[in-house]
Amino acid sequence: MHLMSALLISLLLVSGCKSTTTRTGPIAVGPGVTQSQSPSPEAKRYTYNSDIYLDVAIPVFNPGFPIDDDTGHVDYQELDELDIWPQLRRAEAKRFAVETKQALAKTKAFGSVSVVPNANTSADLYVLGTILHSDSEFIRLEVTVVDSSGEPIDTEDFEHQVSESFFRDAMNQDKDPYEPVFVEVADYVYELLTDMSEQQKQQLKNTTLVRYAHYYAPDAFAGYLSQQLESKRGTQFYKYELNAMPAENDPMLQRIEVLRNQDMLFVDRLQDHFAVFQHTTNGPYRKWQRETLPEAVRAREARSERNTKAVIGALGFIAALALGNNSTSTSTAVAKTAGALGSAWLLKDAYQANENLRVASAVIDEMGQGLDLTLSPQVMEFNEQEVELTGTAAEQYEQWKAHLRKMYQLESSAN
Incomplete structure (x- = not known):
């Protein structure tokens, strides 16, 4: 009887193991069969049904340095506490602007898309980015879209976490692990664009032209624009309202158009410089991402471990102290001693975790040196x-x- 029971159990176990393997489609083998190890998703298709193409300026991102409220300058003490390496973050501010440009250009829904040093340039839309966090594992950005009238259209935060195994896949060797976040930004700006009516888009292009003309000849074009200080969602800005358009054959406007073409020529040249910067820093920046990603994960885990053990250790001391105050029995004394010793070890572990965090941060800092944009005369x-x-x-x-x-x-x- 025991032998029969053992055989039945063995058969059930074997059949159970076999049932875990399932196939979800036909088996395809032999010549002519193409099998992809990791099929890549199709590129997103954008459909822009309009003849009005807005020009976009993307100023170099705000690096997100903490500012001292009293002096108005960078708070380097807090900068150090946040583990921000200034040169690396400044390089990222340029790189992220370039990557946003590349993602926006793929939509084919805009006119010119240009990276510029700052927002003091002529464009129909401005994509203003601020780096909230970047440590090779997490990237978090704040993006505000402003139109040429000066009014902020909308603000959104974007975040992406890079998988620790991203660089283990040889297929990702030349890929940007942050790319998904820039695709999200491009989708966001594209959706804001498609929400605009044709009249709104044409109004923006007219406002851009007249504001540019007003910059060179304020007296001649003052009557076409009105300006006032407004507030939206707690943000103050100067709103420019277009009162009228000068005639197309206005000789002053035609001369302004010539200047504007020269301005755009310089901005076009700048794109070459930013492209060279992006290409030059790709190697060291990818190396930094690849080598510091495990460190960033380890630092995050060490930080979490440090905080958890420090809290538990401190609570252990408090509990041990409370036991000592409330009782004098032998068992209570033993519990008090054990609690204190356990808390001491937890605090020691927390200190070690903090040391691991310091070492990981040092590795990240070291890799961050030497990345900056140089522009020759x-x-x-x-x-x-x-x-x-x-x-x-x-x-x-x-x-x-x-x-x-x-x-x-x-x-x-x-x-």
Whole structure:
């Protein structure tokens, strides 16, 4: 009887094991069969049914440094506490702007999409990004979209967590682990665009043109714009309202259009510089992501472990103290001693976890050195006059705009 029971149990176990294997489709083998190990999802398709294409400016992202309220400068003590390496974060501010541009360009729903040093440029829409967090495992961004009237359309936060095994897959060797978050940003801006009516989009393009003309000739174009300080969701901004449009054959407007083309030429050149920066920093930045991802995970776990053990250890001491105060029995004394010893070990472990966190942070900091954007002097020409631009991208852009404004004023006085 025992032998029969054993056989029945064995058969049931074997049949149970077999039932765990299932097939969900036909078996395909032999020549002509293509099997993909990890099929990639289809690229998202965007359908933009409009003849009006808005130009987008993406200023270099705000690196998200903590600011001292008293001085208005970077709070380096808090910067250190947040484990932010300044040079790395500044490099990310440029890289993330470029990656946002690339994601937006893939929608094919906009006119020009340009990365610029700051928001002091001409565009129909501005995508303003702030880095809230970035440590190779987590990236969190705040994105605000502002139109050319100066009004913020909307603000949204975006977050993405990189899988610890991302770089184990050889197929991901040249892929950006942060890419999904920039696709989300592009989808977000695209949806805001498609919510606009044709009239709204044309109004924005007209406002962009008149604001640009007003920058060079404020007296001549003052009547076409009105400006007032407004507030939206606690944010103050200057709202520009278009009162009227100058005639298309207005000679002053036509001269402004020539200047605007020169302005756009400089911005186009800047795209080459940002592209070179992106390409140059791809290698070291990918290395930083790949080598610090395990450290970031370990740091997060160490931080959690440190906090948990520190709290439990402190509570153990409090409990042991409470036992000592409430009783003098031998058993209570033993419990008090055991609780105190256990708490001491937990606090020691918490200290060790904190040391692991410090070591992991040091590795991340070390890898963050040496990433920055350099811009060599360049010579621009307009109306047979050359001007050499030096300094950072933002400084060169301001020099070029000042030169264009000077040329416009000289032409105006000559006429």
